[in-house]
Amino acid sequence: MLSMQNSPLFAHPDLNGTGLQDEGCSGAPLHNLPTGISGIRASTSSTSTGASPDDTSTDSPDWNGGAGRSPPADLDMSMNHFDPSHEYILESRISEMDEVPKVEELDEEDIQSIKPSDVGNRDDSGAPATVPRKRGRPRKHPLPAAGNQAKVTKGRSKTGCITCRRRKKKCDETKPACLNCQKNAVVCEGYPPKEIWKSGRQKMADAVLTHSLAAVPRNLPLLIDGIETDIDRRFLDHFVYGFSRVLTLINDDSNPFKEILLPMATQHRGLMHSLMCLSGSHLSGLDPEPKLKERKYFHFHRAIQDLKDNITASSSKGDDQDEQLLVEDPIIASTIALSLNTICEGETNGEYRPHMDAARYLLVSQQPRNEKFRQFIVEFFQYHDISNALTSLDRRPALVSGGLHLPDFVPGAQAGMFLGVFDGLFNYISEITQLRDRIRQRFNEGYEPAVDYQTLSEAVQVDTAIRTWKTSHEEDTPNFFLAQLYRQSTWVYLYRTIRPSRPSEKISQVVDDGLSWLDRLPQDAGAYSIVLMPLFLLGCSAFVAEQRERIQKGFETLKSYSNLRNIEPAFKVVTRVWEIMDTKIEESWDWEKIIHDMNMDFLIT
Incomplete structure (x- = not known):
């Protein structure tokens, strides 16, 4: 033991800070100490400060500097009583202290079980011990320090109500409605449904099944081309049960628009678009819903495009097939339906002209194939063509010749859908129009008298x-x-036509008689569908104020029955004729010129 004490390895440090020296020998440098002793020194410093071996603590004693400082008592004691058998034990403990202990996360129960304690938190001098920062990335939610009961913060609830999750507020998850929403006076939208847990393989199988079902078409094909939406079905119902009865004298199931044109339209898409456009125009006048107008214009453009496609297809083929393709009955019916559309729209700028011209060309050049449709369409065209000549200066009626010559085309008037065509009365109206054109020409050329003997004889x-x-x-x-x-x-x-424009008893009597026949018509009679033309003629000849009031009442009754929008411009023309009668009575004779000066051109049917 005395020899070990006298060994330079266990020399005491110099109090003057000059290094470790033997009591009887010269001092040896500190860096020449053996490895074992330096390890003891590091272990002692680490134990006293509580820091890791790699950290440097400001509270650890400096054995190389500072006057009057001495090594710890425990180290001095160990030096004085050192046993060689303890060297292996010291080295093993030093190596254990060099290892970083494994840090395990504590759950909520373990954290709550921690009790405050001062053991190990202070060094021998009584000062608080410094806890070194652990290596690695700091924790997002750091663990509570020893001796302090830290408050545990929970993350946002993922099972709260929909309103709280949208507002990013904590939800108390009270059901059926949370108290947080009730307290803040907001509507609690409840809780999202719980989903059944599925494995990745099950989710993949469900996705494949959903994709395969999406690829399968679910829509059924259209039963009738042109009837595609709910609005189209509404147009169809209005055409069948309402609108068709205001177009002809017959307003029952034998109406030609229902009996002839509608079955034909089920086989021809273009004609169906024309009829739906016609019905939509009339219905939009009763119900100004924007969707009705939008769908009406859709059918109109599709009908026009279909006519263009038929004409283009016919022109791309030979001349032998040209006439045959153009004269198809549905195409003729489409032109008639589009001309009627101008009546429903109340158009007054001659929009009907191209459709009437197309119908005129087809009927004059060729004959319709279906006999029943042939009778109807010729009568329909003749009625509108001759009536149109009453209000236009440049549109003279086309007298159909040959097998369609009127009135010998049909053996009886009962076969007619319009009055005056098959029974010959419209032939007389057409002849009067020709006399009127001759008198106007002689008047403009300055001939006197304007009514010559030939015109008078024909009259x-x-x-x-x-x-x-x-x-x-x-x-x-x-x-x-x-x-x-x-x-x-x-x-x-x-x-x-043949008499000057001035009031007389004869004209007054005939106008009164005509208005008396009009008053006898029931307000729901189908005869009101073709009353506009005779009412217009009586209105242009009403010189008496009482007659004008009755004429105005007749226009109002007609408007309430058919709701066709060409009635209003017709009455506007009659009103203008009355104004000229009261100021320049002689100019009221030529109401065609009055209409021309008003920049109006429309069908008066």
């Missing part, structure tokens, strides 16, 4: 024919009353 013949004309409709029926109204208005048209 007398027409007058005789009108007087002897009789309708085949049964008496005391709406159609019989309408026939008498047409007869009166035709005679008024003849009288106003």
Whole structure:
């Protein structure tokens, strides 16, 4: 033991800070100490400060500097009583202290079980021990320090109500409605449904099944081309049950628009678009819903495009097939339906002209194939073409010749859908229009008198024919009353043509008689569908104020029945004729010129 104490390895440090020296020998440098002793020194420093071997603590004693400082008592004692057998034990403990202990995370229960304690938190001198920072990335939620009961913060609840999760607020998860939403006076939207847990393989199988089902078409094909949406079905119902009855005298199931044109349209997409456009135009006048107008324009453009496609297809083929393709019955019907659309729209700028010209060309050049459709379409065109000549200066009626010559085309008036065509009355109206054109030409050229002997002779013949004309409709029926109204208005048209424009008892009497026949018509009679033309002629010949009031009432009744928008411009023309009658009575004779000066051109049917 004395030899070990005298060994230079266990020399005491110099109090003056000059290094470790032996009591009887010269001092040896500190860096020459053996490895074992330096390890003891590091272990002692680490134990006293509580720091890791790699860290440097400001509280650890400096054995090389500082006067009056001495090594710890425990180290001095170990030096004085050192046993060689303890060297291996010291080295093993020093190596254990060099290893970084494994840090395990504590759960909530372990954290709560921690009790405050001062053991190990202070060094021998009584000062608080410095806890070194652990290596690595700091924890997002650091563990509570020893001796302190830290408050544990929870993350946002993922099972809260939808409102709280959207507002990013903590939810108390009270069901059915959370108290947090009730306290803040907001509507609690409840809780999202719980999903069934599925493995990755099950989710993949569900995704494949969903994708395969999406690729399968679910829509059924259209039953009828042109009837695609709910609005189209509404147009169809309005056409069948409402609109078709205001187009002809017949308003039952034998109506030609329902019996002939509609079945034909189910086989021809273009004709169906034309009829749906026609029905949509009339319905949009009753219900100004934007969707109805939008769909109406859709059918109009599709109908026009279909006609262009048919014409293009026919022109791309030979001349032998050209006439055959153009004269298809649905194409002729489409032109007629589009011309009627201008009536429903109330268009007054001649929009009907291209459609009427196309129908005129097809009917004059070729004949429709279906016999029943042939009778209807020729009568329909003749009625509108001759009536249009009453209000236009440049549109003269086309007299169809050959097998479609009128009125010998049909053996009886009962076959007609319009009054005056098959029974010959419209032939007289057409002749009066020709006399009117001749008188206007002679007046413009300065001839006196404007009515020459030839014109007067032809007028007398027409007058005789009108007087002897009789309708085949049964008496005391709406159609019989309408026939008498047409007869009166035709005679008024003849009288106003060959006589100067001035009031007289004759014209006043005929106008009164015509209005009396009009008053006898029931307000729901189908005869009101073709009352506009004779009412217009009576209005242009009403010199008496009382007659004008009755004429105005007739226009209002007609408007409430059919709701066709060409009635209003027709009454506007009549009102203008009355104004000219009261100021320049002689100019009121030529109402065609008055309409031209008003920049109006429309069908008066």
